[in-house]
Amino acid sequence: MTWLRALRKTARSGVRVERAPLEPLVALRTASGVAIVIGVALWLASPSVAASSAFGAFAAGMATLQRSWRPRPVLALVAGAGLAVSTFLGYLAAAHPVLFVVLLAVWAFLAGMAWAMGPTSGMVAAFTIAVMLVVVTLPTSVLSALQHGVLIAVGGVVQAAVIVLFPIRRWGRQRDALADAFAAEADFARRLRHDPTAPFDPEALMTARRAAKVSPRQARRRPGELHGNRALAERIRPVLASLADPVVGAAAEGPERDRARQVLAMAATVLDAVARAIRHGAAVRVPDDVADVLRAPDPDAELTGGARRSATRLVALLAAAIERAEGSGPAESTATAHLLRPSLREGLPLVARAVRRQMTAGSPVLRHATRLSAVASAGYLLGGALPLGHGYWAPLTSVMVMRPDFTQTYERGTARFAGSLVGVSAATGVTQFAHPGPYTSAALAVCCVALMYLLLPVGYMVAQLCASGYVVFLLAMTGTSGAQTVRDRVLLTLLGGVLAMAAYALFPAWETPRLRDRLAQWLEATAGYGAAVFEGYADPGRPRTRAVRQALLDTRAAGAAWDEAVFRADAEPVRQRGMSRTAVRNADAALTALGRAGMLMEAHLPPADAAPLPDVARFVAALRATAATAAEDVRERRTPDFAPVRAALADWQRPAAEDRMVRRGAELLVETLDELEEALRPRAEARRRPADGGPAPAS
Known part of the structure; x- marks a missing residue:
């Protein structure tokens, strides 16, 4: 410009x-x-x-x-x-x-x-x-x-x-932040009905997390409906995505897809009702037909496999959200359950x-x-x-x-x-x-x-x-x-x-020359989130909740920094961008999809007594090592190479029937890495690859 x-x-x-x-x-x-x-x-x-x-x-x-x-x-x-x-x-x-x-x-x-x-x-x-x-x-x-x-x-x-x-x-800003988070998830559920791969903007959840940081004195005085609901909102997000996704959730077409749309519509209604109740400090009001679904012993008999597991878990989370929004749900009893703001001395x-x-x-x-x-x-x-x-x-x-x-x-x-x-x-x-x-x-x-x-x-x-x-x-x-x-x-x-x-x-401080560094940070954080999620399948007995949560927060922070850098760079009068606008758009789409792959698998993390999967452990090791190398390649204007991750997936033994979903999630993750690799490939090199006998660029 x-x-x-x-x-x-x-x-x-x-x-x-x-x-x-x-x-x-x-x-x-x-x-x-x-x-x-x-x-x-x-x-x-x-x-x-x-x-x-x-x-x-x-x-x-x-x-x-x-x-x-x-x-x-x-x-x-x-x-x-x-x-x-x-x-x-x-x-x-x-x-x-x-x-x-x-x-x-x-x-x-x-x-x-x-x-x-x-x-x-x-x-x-x-x-x-x-x-x-x-x-x-x-x-x-x-x-x-x-x-x-x-x-x-x-x-x-x-x-x-x-x-x-x-x-x-009182607590009006905190109420609005938490209500906005639930309203954003209601909108997400509605968009998933028509677009199973619709993206989710985590800004509302990030704002709700910042609003939830309180002092010990505030934690004792905080209204009951502000206790614990943010964590529920975080858990609902991946379940919504996994229910709608045709790879790990409901089938792309047919009666199962129609039922998934109905469940998503019900979830949107409940989430909107919870948002209104939190915002105004009132009781949660949902239609009678929705309340009947929440009370049903088996509300998802028409769904199978991963879709049924997602729907069952979603109904339980929605019921818990209603209880906590009315102040009747379980509240945290210890200070460690809160996001404590540091005191002046700290x-x-x-x-x-x-x-x-x-x-x-x-x-x-x-x-x-x-x-x-x-x-x-x-x-x-x-x-x-x-x-x-x-x-x-x-x-x-x-x-x-x-x-x-x-x-x-x-x-x-x-x-x-x-x-x-x-x-x-x-x-x-x-x-x-x-x-x-x-x-x-x-x-x-x-x-x-x-x-x-x-x-x-x-x-x-x-x-x-x-x-x-x-x-x-x-x-x-x-x-x-x-x-x-x-x-x-x-x-x-x-x-x-x-x-x-x-x-x-x-004496400027342009964001444009730092685009590649921001992208590399986002790549490392997003790949780390995917690795943390898949480690939960590789070794279910080891506690992973905190590691997955921290990896998700790092991904959000890096993604927000990337979005802000792109926004500022678009308005800066700098000719040498380091990345074309097309590369920026394609890389953004690829990393968003990479984070979504991790989010889908997070919704189905196995219990602690599940059998470990050694193939997944090797896949995670390859992902972590390759992500670090790829991030350095991005900073140095080289095309990243994710061949070791593809090789680890190719060496994966044929999974049992109950583990096929994990394999499908890994395949989805590798596809997004291929898209990122192609997005960052120089145009001249991309044109030469088919002529040199190499594989064609990923679509």
Whole structure:
């Protein structure tokens, strides 16, 4: 993609306004925290003190609205404390320009490295820089700066107190995440009725797992319907796929296929009912005919073989899901049954390791931190050198739009300029012509922040429009708005956006060259998942549940990283892709099918007293060894060779009747590896193979 096309695409995406569900009560509660802080500060102190504390409450509110499963009050307190420290240190250095620039560079670098801990940490860290740039212009003494810092922290405390005193839909986000997981499986069941090989997007299950991580205190207070249901959802997924699959499940055509479709329709109905019950905290309501099937002693008499086993297990899992959704199922009694979130003391070593892992030359987070540090310093110096006044608008814009990847940086840069142009123009026009007093400006600022909190899901441009008005009215409250015109603010905003975009163009961290490495990681993880599943057949007596589960999680994480890399690479202006788009699509399809083969076999893992299968053990050993070699071939731009896996399958002795399903699953896995091998074969080599007398490419 050329630079012109990439810029045009990101610009359109940045100014797009989306239809999204709004949360007016949450927005009203968060805005009320800002209003309380501003009102009390105006009553007891001065407009400048009110502005400082309002910035703290504003940023703390923004932190609580980020997508995080941490308790909202904790995020507000952390944001307020970080803002207080950054603001006080900034004021101490503000009287010495060189020292302040050094402090700004160091703080910006640390804020950029905060992205190693996740997007929420990165966003909160960026707010500390932005607020520091504005607030350090307000105090007049060290004591005053200390007071302002304390008041900013108080703003975070107020936001936390408002959340505690006025809870809105307790455990609502966790309920929605778990309900979305069941709804995704209901949709999966419906699609399987018409397409037995339909893919399943694990994003909903991944989100539900993140939402299920709780502290020991939260685990004791969690509603009963949120206990254990996520694990049930995980177990239902492979059973649905194995029932529909014509290789290991119901026959492709005939009465058995018709019955399988009926069972899948019933499963979709039950899963939707469970999702609604969890979301709203109500009883599960299913039609009478579906309830009769769940209570029947032998609901799947029309099915045979693997299809019957899958249907019987599916009915049992659905019945358990209904019981747990109503809070009547067995609940975990020990702390080890929960996904425990590490405490603050336990989390510090994890944070240190996450940051250390990013301290490499090719790390996008380290590059982002370096860019952010350089741009914030350059923007501050350039803004101060220009005869426009209040030059902090330039670095403020830069730090708020910059992200570790090209797409988000350029999207947000365009959206911020467009939103700032309208928001600053409108708000400055009001202050210039209406000359509102401190209380009127405060009221207008609260209205702007309430709209911003409400419209945040709609798009960054709309949110930035409201945020710009909020800043302008706060500064008007302190009496500093008349010194700066609309033109000056817009030009400085444009300068900050240009600096951010230029920094990424000069020192990028493209995803495109890393596509092969992401693909190799996904290959290793997916092959490892298949090997872990087949090891359960090779040695049934050895516990495999934890190994299979961990392998599945690794596969999901690697697949999500690959999907994100492909999405970003498609928008990057990089000509040397390393992989053609056709190869990307074909490799994606092959590895998705490889993961599906493992999922089908996971649904039929044998009991511990089943007989071991030595042929499967040799097949697994060949798969693990070949996958490691193939992953290295992918990284080195060589065509992977899965001949050892094919040979291990060819040496497989004729299985007994009850083991034929295992052989069919292994054949399906080898077919997907053949497809991957062909997808990564250079075109010239693929054309030569038939002419050289080799086998024809796989279809």
